[in-house]
Amino acid sequence: MEEAHIHWADVVARAVEGQQVIATGITPSGNIHVGNMREVVTGDAIFRAIRDAEKTARLIYIADTYDPLRTVYPFLPAAYKKYVGMPLSEIPDPFGCCSSYAEHYLKPFSESLGELDIALEVYRADRMYKEGLYTKATKIALEQHNLIADIIESVSKRKLPAGWSPYNPLCERCRRISAAQIIEHVPARTAVRYRCDCGAEGVADYSRGQGKLAWRVDWPARWKILGVTIEPFGKDHAVAGGSYDTGQRISREVYGYTPPVPVPYGHIHLKGRGKMSSSKGVTISIQEMLESAPADVLRYMIIKTKPEKLIDFDPGLGLLTLVDEFDRGEGRAFELSRISEQGCNVPFRHMVTAVQIAHNCDELVEVLRRSGYETTDTTALKRRAQNVRNWLDRFAPPFVKFEVQRTLPVQVKTLTAGQRKVLEKLAKALETDSMDAEWLHNEVYNISEQVGIHSKEAFKAIYISLLAKTSGPRAGWFLTTLDPEFVTARFREAAGDVR
Ligand SMILES: [Zn+2]
Ligand SMILES: [Zn+2]
Structure with a gap:
């Protein structure tokens, strides 16, 4: 096989030796959208390629539950202003149904992973901190404060603010995680003394998760803690002087750890509307998309494209074209996209016509039988029919829609x-x-x-x-x-x- 024809996931798989840990992660600060899906699907494609090469790998996912809420997003109640700066795991669920803000947005995401046939081990950043996984890395970061600051300033070519610290204590009084300055490191007590914007002074024990590392330090620390060897991440982290660049030097020089193989990926744009973004409302949630399209086809859209390339996703007619391409069932991208669950034997495009003719499930079975599809698995059939109905309602262009007239037009x-x-x-x-x-x-x-x-x-x-x-x-x-x-x-x- 010529090098140029090898699938990108196989290229990654061939380049590595020994047990691999592929890390993915998302901050659950809003609806986890189709754009975010690229992270886990890219990781899973590499995972499968490594397995196919008869090597071993683990696929992990770190939910950044301990990141602070940055702002009151348009989908939040105005009263959430008081939570800005607090970690997502410590903020109540705006909808009142889950144990925290973070869990509310993680839940639908975890469910969609099952549908996408992705099995991964989930870590929650807040628990990793609270359970002491970061204790040693935090102590080292505080001791190597100057080296870390030098690396960040020289690589990013940007001056750090006065009083910057690699560690952000969680203020005992205002519960914010990014508003305090460190006065003193007390290694014997695995603690720092701090003074907060709100006027409080206190002591934060970093062995008990009373704070977190700054992002640029957290990332390399995590590589070492979890033994990460491969990591897909959004292209914006991969720019010169960006967090991957500073991360690799901190990893080597501070933690003595070889940084993971980077797999930077491009954004998924929504055709005609630009980059997907929850905060701007340009978004389709993964859940919504999985309700309206076959999961394996969504995987295929991502896996067939080289990670560094932008995907301009058209959930309307473009999706039908993609389904047709997938149904031809050719090539490595197809193999890596297939899901183990037995799907429906009726092609998506045929179903688009059939559901518009049939008025109920019995009629649908009859309509399909007339056109040569014997349907025994009614569960799969109903799921696909519902999928197609949702697609017609939400994404189909008007000319695809029709209604058989009961009387002469x-x-x-x-x-x-x-x-x-x-x-x-x-x-x-x-x-x-x-x-x-x-x-x-x-x-x-x-x-x-x-x-x-x-x-x-x-x-x-x-x-x-x-x-x-x-x-x-x-x-x-x-x-x-x-x-x-x-x-x-x-x-x-x-x-x-x-x-
Ligand atoms: Zn909830
Ligand atoms: Zn405070």
């Missing part, structure tokens, strides 16, 4: 004599026993030729008489899907030949 008045003739002949053809979709589709061309009108006009006549519009799903398949008696009666009625 008034628009048939516009049909020409030629068009009526075609419908009459088609009604006759529909009585043929052994017809199938392909045959019927060709029959439309044959009949148009016999009658002497353009096939386009013939197709229009079909859609007008059934859907009251001039376009619709692929005719042969569409017609075989409908009840043949209904169609022949309608065509004759439209042709003016009512019996």
